[in-house]
Amino acid sequence: MKRARLFTPGPTAVPDEVLAALGRPLVHHRTQAFGDALTEVMCDLQYIMQTQNPVVVLSSSGSGGMEACVVNLTAPGEKVIVTELGKFSNRWREMAQTYGVEVVSVSAEWGHAVTPDQVAAAFTAHPDATALLTIHSETSTGVLQDVEAFAQIAHRHDALIVVDGITSVGCHDVRTDEWGLDAVVGGSQKGVMTPPGLAYVSLSPAAIQKMEGRRHASYYFDLVKAVKSAGKADTPYTPAIPLVFGLQAALRMMREEGLENVIARHAANAGAVRAAVSAMGLSMLAETPSNATTAVLIPDGRAGDITKKMEHEHGVKIAGGQQHLNGHIVRLGHLGFYNAADMLTLVTAFETVCHELGLVDARGPGVEALGAAYGGGA
């Protein structure tokens, strides 16, 4: 029996309850049934994002949600500061430049976070910057950034802070309101345990005020329209209906578990995986690791051998590295619907394969450390 298991940092594992919701008979979106589901979804997204701000749901990937932020929260001729520390945070720059926005990049080597001091220096040098486009958890490297500190700096300079929270919402404490995050973008196929196809964006009063003024041209990603429709439990264009019902099912599970427990579970899983990797004698890329994914440095460019062997022999799908890290890291995903038993599956397959490939000396220390990290048994 070949049983495929997803351990990528997105798309992530989907609970049966969510799959079942996808397959329900289709209802029209202009019905009470759909409006109720959308309302519940938006309310539950506020819960996991810890915000009273409206959260709009867009039928697109997370990148569509990011573009919606760029076109609505910046205007032609403006200047923004972007933290660049990996593939996804670089995307903010690419998008802003696509729209002719001037970009001041503050960068860190892949594997490191940008420091608050760097961000502060950029704002001091560019006091006319209108927004900071940044990322909480950089999926390509598994690095977590201090967006709370970034927010304070941005606000001191009267700039908006726009956060890619695509792999942090639902696995880290994202205190949208307390920290003052003006926009936070998420994607359905990440911490919220649903297949890809939906993005969601929270928008602060300052963000809404900004987008009601000058901004870029856009039709499908017009967030003024989206916020207005959301207030009527509707969407401007036909939504991906089954995915909204899937997301409803997933968010119900998360609410039942409780946000604190969800975050604690992710911290425990991520911590246990890191302990296992260390015990195997391997190094990790991220200086300040995210709970979403653990990027493991693989010697001799042999990461591809590991990902292939894990997929073909164990049915365990993990991710490799992107761009210059291709071949040099693997990314073990623990974002979403995973518990200790899943981590045991993941680490057992990983350690077995690394041992067979001669990349680690012994077989066992990883799994043992994993169990110990959970307090005695996986």
Added chain:
Amino acid sequence: MKRARLFTPGPTAVPDEVLAALGRPLVHHRTQAFGDALTEVMCDLQYIMQTQNPVVVLSSSGSGGMEACVVNLTAPGEKVIVTELGKFSNRWREMAQTYGVEVVSVSAEWGHAVTPDQVAAAFTAHPDATALLTIHSETSTGVLQDVEAFAQIAHRHDALIVVDGITSVGCHDVRTDEWGLDAVVGGSQKGVMTPPGLAYVSLSPAAIQKMEGRRHASYYFDLVKAVKSAGKADTPYTPAIPLVFGLQAALRMMREEGLENVIARHAANAGAVRAAVSAMGLSMLAETPSNATTAVLIPDGRAGDITKKMEHEHGVKIAGGQQHLNGHIVRLGHLGFYNAADMLTLVTAFETVCHELGLVDARGPGVEALGAAYGGGA
């Protein structure tokens, strides 16, 4: 037992085979399994669109597909001709104007088609127009337009013809290559019997050449990237994976039925519904009716009474009118997964409700005419 049935012109009824495909265990999009499904989907879309042009699949509603055409196939400062005859064809103007494109409108009263002579006159008056943005089946009125004739005119003036085929692909003969349609946009929740969340766009060599030159800024809807990815059985951003598998299942059914039979079935269903409506003594809005939906004129602004009663008492969801036609028409949908038995359900409920509301004198002539139209029995 309340059994809900969708007879709206989108979202349309979804076969069980498609619902089952949505609920399958999620696979990653960077796998052979997903690449094979996407390749099959793109190939089957070429089949129903009768084209050798690449057809790209976008994770968005049909409106997203339209916007992708506007941003990629027009450039700042250009002029386009738009046929306006209802809510969805008007959207081309709104989108083009959002991007600062000059729009020459050629309009017809709602319920009528724009004539080829009108389009030719517009091109003669505006020889600098670079594209005609038009619609095949106008969903808000149920009107079909002669896009074959439009294409000849556009090409005589060296302009591209960009067609909203959202409610014509899969229910009408759309001869993309024979007629020379440069771009045709479709949506998953229409003739291809899948829930909403995907758009698809075919692009001629001339369209591709145009978009490789000057165009508007866009990131998520960058069709140059989309075409390039499609050639590698991939998408630039994470796709709505379950919907692609759903679309695969739906298109297999359509290929098995055969495109000619699919179109003939739609013509038979639409013709039978029109015969029924006439026999009931009611009038229809569309001068040149589409096979997607039949717009029926309702006296005394009582369309809302009909749609509510049909939904609540019969579980049959139909659509009302939009904008100034709200209250004055109902739209009976027969686009997609319907046969004679479904039309019998639809017409029986419609005639019963119209009779109960005193809008028609007798109960029976509609159903009788429906049966006769099918050759003796529904």
